[in-house]
Amino acid sequence: MIVLALETSxxxxxxxxxxxxxxxxxxxxxxxASQVAAHEKYGGIVPEIASRNHLIFAPRLLDRAAAxxxxxxAQIDAFAATTGPGLASSLMIGASIAKxxxxxFGKPYLGINHLEGHxxxxxxxxxxxxxxxLKPNVSLIVxxxxxMLIIVRGLTNYQLVGRTVDDAAGEAFDKVAKMLGLRYxxxxxxxxxxxxxxxxxxxxxxxxxxSENFSFSGLKTAVxxxxxxxxxxxxxxxxxxxxxxxxxxxxxxTQLRCPRDDKLLADLCASFQQAIIDVLVAKTIAAAQKYRxxxxxxxxxxxxxxxxxxxxxxxxxxxxxxxxxxxxxLCTDNAAMIAFAAxxxxxxxxxxxxxxxxxxxxxxA
Ligand code: KG4
Ligand code: ZN
Numbered sequence: 580m581i582v583l584a585l586e587t588s589x590x591x592x593x594x595x596x597x598x599x600x601x602x603x604x605x606x607x608x609x610x611x612a613s614q615v616a617a618h619e620k621y622g623g624i625v626p627e628i629a630s631r632n633h634l635i636f637a638p639r640l641l642d643r644a645a646a647x648x649x650x651x652x653a654q655i656d657a658f659a660a661t662t663g664p665g666l667a668s669s670l671m672i673g674a675s676i677a678k679x680x681x682x683x684f685g686k687p688y689l690g691i692n693h694l695e696g697h698x699x700x701x702x703x704x705x706x707x708x709x710x711x712x713l714k715p716n717v718s719l720i721v722x723x724x725x726x727m728l729i730i731v732r733g734l735t736n737y738q739l740v741g742r743t744v745d746d747a748a749g750e751a752f753d754k755v756a757k758m759l760g761l762r763y764x765x766x767x768x769x770x771x772x773x774x775x776x777x778x779x780x781x782x783x784x785x786x787x788x789x790s791e792n793f794s795f796s797g798l799k800t801a802v803x804x805x806x807x808x809x810x811x812x813x814x815x816x817x818x819x820x821x822x823x824x825x826x827x828x829x830x831x832x833t834q835l836r837c838p839r840d841d842k843l844l845a846d847l848c849a850s851f852q853q854a855i856i857d858v859l860v861a862k863t864i865a866a867a868q869k870y871r872x873x874x875x876x877x878x879x880x881x882x883x884x885x886x887x888x889x890x891x892x893x894x895x896x897x898x899x900x901x902x903x904x905x906x907x908x909l910c911t912d913n914a915a916m917i918a919f920a921a922x923x924x925x926x927x928x929x930x931x932x933x934x935x936x937x938x939x940x941x942x943x944a
Pocket of ligand 2 (some may be wrong): 679693723805879880911912
């Protein structure tokens with residue numbers, strides 16, 4: 580069976596083609612067009628720009644994916660697309676294309692939850708018999724829009740046990756990076772600077788440790804209030820005063836307002852990153868123990884973070900728990916994970932109706 584999937588839930592346009600047989604699967608093509616540059620100058624994602632770009636990129640990526648897979652669209656056995664959660668006007672593009680192809684070629688259509696794509700992604704590459712190898716696990720999904728702990732008992736059997744009550748972990752990385760004058764997306768920037776930093780220099784809050792839910796807005800505010808005490812002007816304050824340079828140097832062409840202090844920036848990044856990691860690791864391990872599950876999985880953009888992966892691996896092994904992380908190329912948004920979820924679902928007999936609507940607030944559990 581060959582599945583083609585589209586992912587257009589946010590600012591990435593992606594198409595993947597996956598071939599599966601009874602014993603495994605092979606990724607034939609995976610194309611991703613990032614729109615980061617188009618949105619960066621606005622300081623966030625502009626839905627109208629995202630959907631216009633999906634309309635431009637999706638047909639090109641379909642052609643490129645089919646060429647890479649050496650397959651004609653008529654040879655595809657099922658068409659899938661992300662139907663939520665995400666931006667309505669963006670979701671509509673991918674879902675409409677997949678539905679059109681399914682109707683045109685008389686093949687099944689599968690609407691896939693973006694979060695199911697993330698939570699199954701750690702199993703990509705090792706699955707053999709569909710559901711059989713989907714061992715029960717505590718799944719930590721950490722992305723720009725979501726921070727969730729889900730108990731996975733099998734395909735489609737998901738129980739939400741914790742979620743953020745305010746900002747998602749990736750959102751906190753992005754907002755703090757912005758305060759520090761770093762580029763979007765902030766996670767990779769903060770990770771890069773944190774490598775040279777002291778994670779113990781600033782004692783940022785670890786919120787809601789007694790709960791299965793998460794909260795990161797207090798941490799963001801703590802950074803925000805600390806900066807003036809360090810004589811660093813947060814970037815948005817500078818901008819509101821009509822000063823365009825950031826609190827920290829952006830590049831050689833930037834006129835510096837603050838003395839260049841790489842050590843301070845590195846320590847801030849490392850301390851902030853450690854506060855997030857401590858919370859994510861503690862809650863994930865606690866959930867595995869509470870629900871008596873001996874496997875934890877991590878997925879989503881923030882799970883690219885090498886320090887998070889290292890500390891989650893150490894904590895898991897100290898507690899006799901196995902850790903499976905999505906491969907780094909599968910952590911940020913892509914269509915391969917959507918194709919994989921669609922393949923597992925198609926094999927298990929699931930199919931969606933083409934009248935099924937997209938849902939910006941679609942729940943996974
Ligand atoms: O899963 P994703 O691509 O999109 C959503 O579904 O949200 O995640 C994007 C998020 C962004 O907030 C980005 O800053 C964060 O993942 N991210 C990271 C890293 N790489 C991406 N956060 C921390 N460390 C990283 N290395
Ligand atoms: Zn995502």
